[in-house]
Amino acid sequence: MTGKRANAPQDPGFADIAQLITAARQRAVQAVNTTLIELYWQIGQRISQKIAQAEWGDGVVDELARYLAQTQPGLRGFTRPNLFRMRQFYEAYPDPEFVSAMLRQLPWTHHLIILGQSKRPEEREFYLKLAVQEKWSKRQLERQFKTALFERAVLTPAKVSPVVRQMHPDAASIFKDSYLVEFLELPQNHLEADLHRGLLLRLKDFLIELGHDFCFVGSQYPVQVGGRDFALDLLFFHRGLSSLVAIELKVGRFEPEYLGKLNFYLEALDRDVKKPHEQPSIGVLLCASKDDEVVEYALSRSTSPALIAEYQTQLPDKALLRAKLHEFYLQNTRGDQDEP
Numbered sequence: 001m002t003g004k005r006a007n008a009p010q011d012p013g014f015a016d017i018a019q020l021i022t023a024a025r026q027r028a029v030q031a032v033n034t035t036l037i038e039l040y041w042q043i044g045q046r047i048s049q050k051i052a053q054a055e056w057g058d059g060v061v062d063e064l065a066r067y068l069a070q071t072q073p074g075l076r077g078f079t080r081p082n083l084f085r086m087r088q089f090y091e092a093y094p095d096p097e098f099v100s101a102m103l104r105q106l107p108w109t110h111h112l113i114i115l116g117q118s119k120r121p122e123e124r125e126f127y128l129k130l131a132v133q134e135k136w137s138k139r140q141l142e143r144q145f146k147t148a149l150f151e152r153a154v155l156t157p158a159k160v161s162p163v164v165r166q167m168h169p170d171a172a173s174i175f176k177d178s179y180l181v182e183f184l185e186l187p188q189n190h191l192e193a194d195l196h197r198g199l200l201l202r203l204k205d206f207l208i209e210l211g212h213d214f215c216f217v218g219s220q221y222p223v224q225v226g227g228r229d230f231a232l233d234l235l236f237f238h239r240g241l242s243s244l245v246a247i248e249l250k251v252g253r254f255e256p257e258y259l260g261k262l263n264f265y266l267e268a269l270d271r272d273v274k275k276p277h278e279q280p281s282i283g284v285l286l287c288a289s290k291d292d293e294v295v296e297y298a299l300s301r302s303t304s305p306a307l308i309a310e311y312q313t314q315l316p317d318k319a320l321l322r323a324k325l326h327e328f329y330l331q332n333t334r335g336d337q338d339e340p
Contacts, residue, residue: 044090
């Protein structure tokens, strides 16, 4: 009898109850995180104000840490370094409405990474918003800092055709000028087949690099025109844009003639694949390298919704990018000062 019960089909209601438990746990974790973030902000506010008003010196924070350890047995996370991090947290985000709207959506570990690695207020806000939007894990957030995503976004915005900008004004914030695929561990002299195969094997990582609204549709996606068969390298769908996104891979540098074939594929997608309620398809040429001036010339009169991007097989030199970003801000500051 015991064996029969073990092998008997489960009642469908069991799964419903399990889902209720999972959802309740998730809400409980979120409620705890919200409470902790607000608590850390309030503690940071008290410490910051006391020090600013010369009521406390830095040494008083040591006394506070010892006092909390004595009066709150078993309490963890309120050491002197952490109390100063709470002060830094408040001073970085002094607006309580911002705390309510944005900050409590991320766990404390994410905030520590963003506070510890961001050099500018706009960089903090950049990673904060994207971490919430993309739902990055701690590991994924750390990777974005390693890839210098902020520096690349400021220094080299996405290269898109005028048609893309007209159709989707926010496309520059969705697509990138370069995509990091260091996780593929490709050899220097790799073939297009190696790149294609690697992206499929590490599709989850590639989707994270693309962005959370990208959905995979197919590889070597078949397109038939005039009795002939063609195949798109990779086809995705972007939920936010409500648009198919075709990605063609090139292991060499960008050449203007590549746009012709991409345009052909986009026309075929719009005529034969696109649903009536969807927006026109967008094409991405993902090349090993590109000359930005050649790209600008090629896209300036293009009537096709296309983008030119490059893939990078190694992490960029972050120190070099930070230096370029510093120079970029200096030039912009001088330009603002020179204006009448």
